[in-house]
Amino acid sequence: MNRLERIYAKSKDLVEREIEGEIIIVPLTSGIGDLEDELFSLNEVRRDVWARIDGKKPVSEIVKELEEIYETDREKLTSDVLGFLGELEKGNS
Amino acid sequence: MSGYLEEVKLPDFRFWKEIEEKRIPLSAEVELTERCNNNCTHCYINLPANDQDAKKRELSFEEIRGIVDEAVGMGCLWWLITGGEPLLREDFPDIYLYLKRKGIRVSLFTNATLINTEITSLFKKYPPQTVEVTIYGLSQKTYEVVTRNPGSFDAFRRGINLLKENHISFTLETAGLPQNFHEIKEMRGFAQSVTGKSLGVVLRLNIGSRFKGRSNRNLIKRLRLPPEKVMEILKQDEKRYRKDMERFCQKFLRVSGNDHLFSCGAGVGGCHIDAYGNFQLCMLLRHPDCVYSLREGSFKEVWERFVPRVREIRANNKKYQEKCQRCFLESFCGQCPAWSWMEHGVLDEPVEYLCEIAHTEAVWLGLLKKGEKSLGGRGRK
Numbered sequence: 001m002n003r004l005e006r007i008y009a010k011s012k013d014l015v016e017r018e019i020e021g022e023i024i025i026v027p028l029t030s031g032i033g034d035l036e037d038e039l040f041s042l043n044e045v046r047r048d049v050w051a052r053i054d055g056k057k058p059v060s061e062i063v064k065e066l067e068e069i070y071e072t073d074r075e076k077l078t079s080d081v082l083g084f085l086g087e088l089e090k091g092n093s
Numbered sequence: 094m095s096g097y098l099e100e101v102k103l104p105d106f107r108f109w110k111e112i113e114e115k116r117i118p119l120s121a122e123v124e125l126t127e128r129c130n131n132n133c134t135h136c137y138i139n140l141p142a143n144d145q146d147a148k149k150r151e152l153s154f155e156e157i158r159g160i161v162d163e164a165v166g167m168g169c170l171w172w173l174i175t176g177g178e179p180l181l182r183e184d185f186p187d188i189y190l191y192l193k194r195k196g197i198r199v200s201l202f203t204n205a206t207l208i209n210t211e212i213t214s215l216f217k218k219y220p221p222q223t224v225e226v227t228i229y230g231l232s233q234k235t236y237e238v239v240t241r242n243p244g245s246f247d248a249f250r251r252g253i254n255l256l257k258e259n260h261i262s263f264t265l266e267t268a269g270l271p272q273n274f275h276e277i278k279e280m281r282g283f284a285q286s287v288t289g290k291s292l293g294v295v296l297r298l299n300i301g302s303r304f305k306g307r308s309n310r311n312l313i314k315r316l317r318l319p320p321e322k323v324m325e326i327l328k329q330d331e332k333r334y335r336k337d338m339e340r341f342c343q344k345f346l347r348v349s350g351n352d353h354l355f356s357c358g359a360g361v362g363g364c365h366i367d368a369y370g371n372f373q374l375c376m377l378l379r380h381p382d383c384v385y386s387l388r389e390g391s392f393k394e395v396w397e398r399f400v401p402r403v404r405e406i407r408a409n410n411k412k413y414q415e416k417c418q419r420c421f422l423e424s425f426c427g428q429c430p431a432w433s434w435m436e437h438g439v440l441d442e443p444v445e446y447l448c449e450i451a452h453t454e455a456v457w458l459g460l461l462k463k464g465e466k467s468l469g470g471r472g473r474k
Contacts, residue, residue, distance in 0.1 A: 024170070
């Protein structure tokens with residue numbers, strides 16, 4: 001399947017925390033973020049992607065929505081979104 | 094990671110400033126029980142494992158969930174589970190998983206004797222941030238002279254082997270005692286080879302603040318190592334110790350000039366909750382004026398109203414004002430309201446035991462000359 005047509009849902013094994021405006025991803029299971037002195041946080045663009053992962057929207061629609069917020073070309077945005085989703089998948093596998 | 098998820102080292106994290114300004118309860122410690130399967134000579138929190146009265150009074154899982162929910166809502170990100178021996182709680186896996194599922198990074202203090210395959214499977218799938226295991230000796234004889242629990246050495250070895258076989262990272266920590274003094278150097282080597290990390294050594298034995306067992310308090314006092322023995326232990330890891338102290342001194346060595354009793358971080362970004370739901374600013378401070386039952390008030394109320402009031406308390410004792418608040422080793426020695434409370438039953442009385450060790454260390458580090466006192470910011474005869 002074309003990755004842009006894929007639909008992502010947030011894994012139950014990743015917990016989202018918001019502390020003083022920072023979005024922090026805390027993995028429940030082994031994988032990313034196991035190191036004692038590290039945290040994983042999302043910058044502004046990733047937060048907007050994260051907020052749109054709902055188990056219903058395909059990636060293409062997320063990209064489309066982000067295009068309305070960010071003045072950047074679709075190719076760059078698509079690459080960023082897919083990169084981020086890929087990393088979340090990897091960390092959660 | 095390629096940078097889509099931003100890895101941030103803890104010291105560089107952006108919310109540290111906010112913690113101090115907005116007082117976020119970022120970390121909490123909880124004693125799941127005061128019961129322990131060991132009966133260590135130097136320990137002040139080791140009710141018998143089968144103490145039914147203590148068990149009945151402990152916070153239930155439901156009560157813990159309520160506290161956790163509130164703390165998480167206020168930003169709590171780290172939780173240390175301690176005891177007693179926390180693995181005595183039959184509902185430990187439920188409590189642990191609940192914390193993890195709330196997005197908390199969980200650490201554990203344990204003696205490892207109750208680690209079994211159920212626990213290692215749990216930790217393998219849902220890793221703790223840190224597991225700190227106490228070690229009391231490297232030989233069965235030494236270990237069990239301290240724990241006063243036959244069979245505990247084998248159980249400890251079994252426990253740490255299980256952790257190791259399952260690639261669950263842990264550290265080892267001991268308390269410097271007359272009974273194990275001769276094995277501490279060897280324990281250092283053992284810790285390094287088994288965990289890849291340095292051995293933690295507790296050198297200042299506190300007598301706890303549970304005043305019921307006076308006899309135990311006196312026993313703990315008798316077990317304290319004299320300053321010269323403390324120095325011997327510190328010299329075993331001299332390079333690291335000097336490096337740590339250099340960093341510490343650069344940051345904290347000064348006369349605070351602060352007449353507030355609390356110059357430490359207690360209740361600033363963290364707190365402690367005992368097995369019965371009593372909120373404390375730190376693990377050791379149980380003065381009745383500084384404790385609030387979470388069975389009678391919410392975590393939010395306690396954090397927002399009670400803690401700031403406690404931190405406003407000033408020192409009234411002239412001896413403390415003249416001796417400790419003018420001493421440039423104040424932060425170095427560890428004198429604090431909790432230690433004062435444990436030793437003397439008040440919040441502002443100097444603790445001679447800490448003072449003696451601090452002065453001995455300061456002389457060795459070249460901060461003072463032998464026989465010199467540390468008042469007024471510089472050494473003074």
